[in-house]
Amino acid sequence: MTAGVGRPRRLPVSFFARDATVVAPELLHKVLRVGSGAGAIDARIVEVEAYTQDDPASHSWRGETARNAVMFGPPGRLYVYFVYGMHHCVNIVTGARGDGQAVLVRAAVIDGVDPRRSNGPGKLTVALGVDRTHDGVRANVLDDGTPVPMATVTPRVGITKAVDWLRRWEAAWPSDGSARAGS
DNA sequence: AATCTGATCGTG
DNA sequence: ACGATCAGATTA
Numbered sequence: 001m002t003a004g005v006g007r008p009r010r011l012p013v014s015f016f017a018r019d020a021t022v023v024a025p026e027l028l029h030k031v032l033r034v035g036s037g038a039g040a041i042d043a044r045i046v047e048v049e050a051y052t053q054d055d056p057a058s059h060s061w062r063g064e065t066a067r068n069a070v071m072f073g074p075p076g077r078l079y080v081y082f083v084y085g086m087h088h089c090v091n092i093v094t095g096a097r098g099d100g101q102a103v104l105v106r107a108a109v110i111d112g113v114d115p116r117r118s119n120g121p122g123k124l125t126v127a128l129g130v131d132r133t134h135d136g137v138r139a140n141v142l143d144d145g146t147p148v149p150m151a152t153v154t155p156r157v158g159i160t161k162a163v164d165w166l167r168r169w170e171a172a173w174p175s176d177g178s179a180r181a182g183s
Numbered sequence: 184a185a186t187c188t189g190a191t192c193g194t195g
Numbered sequence: 196a197c198g199a200t201c202a203g204a205t206t207a
Contacts, residue, residue, distance in 0.1 A: 049190070057190070067203060085200030087191050104190055122191045158190055 008144040016075035020050035020094040020101040021167060027092070027103060028171040029149050031142040034128045041128055043108035043118065047170045049156045053100040056161035060100025070136045071100040080135040087122030090130050092139045109174055
């Protein structure tokens with residue numbers, strides 16, 4: 001409806017240099033752009049989870065390793081990991097450099113893609129063509145003026161620790177189904 | 184070196 | 196409810 005007000009602006013690193021629990025809900029209905037030019041894919045984020053270093057469910061809980069190093073690096077980068085022998089998941093690094101935290105992007109709306117092909121973290125990376133080669137690359141997140149939507153807050157999915165922490169935010173899917181950031 | 188464990192997904 | 200499938204972390 002009122003999506004696409006104003007020209008989209010790329011969120012600055014300072015946006016991500018805050019706590020994951022603050023950044024995560026603000027990422028709802030922002031647009032994650034992967035690739036550039038004609039091959040770019042825009043995904044309007046509708047579901048996220050926050051992971052911090054003091055969180056037993058977080059990859060950063062036991063400190064920095066080769067796999068999670070990007071989580072401890074500068075904010076605003078993609079942290080991509082491989083799990084269950086077959087799935088990639090994409091996160092956006094938040095917080096100060098040296099603080100291991102990130103926001104997992106679990107679902108997004110992609111223009112022209114069946115929502116059932118982008119409504120889970122593993123499926124989303126397939127739809128976006130994201131894999132470990134994207135680990136550490138600068139995230140391209142656009143704010144097209146769409147207001148931060150109302151969100152439901154619930155426990156996170158698929159974890160066995162901190163199971164009652166309310167760190168998952170889910171927004172209603174855009175009624176027009178559009179993932180376009182505007183032009 | 185051996186074992187365990189997944190920030191998942193599709194199928195039964 | 197369960198199996199697929201394997202990299203990374205942990206333990207010895």
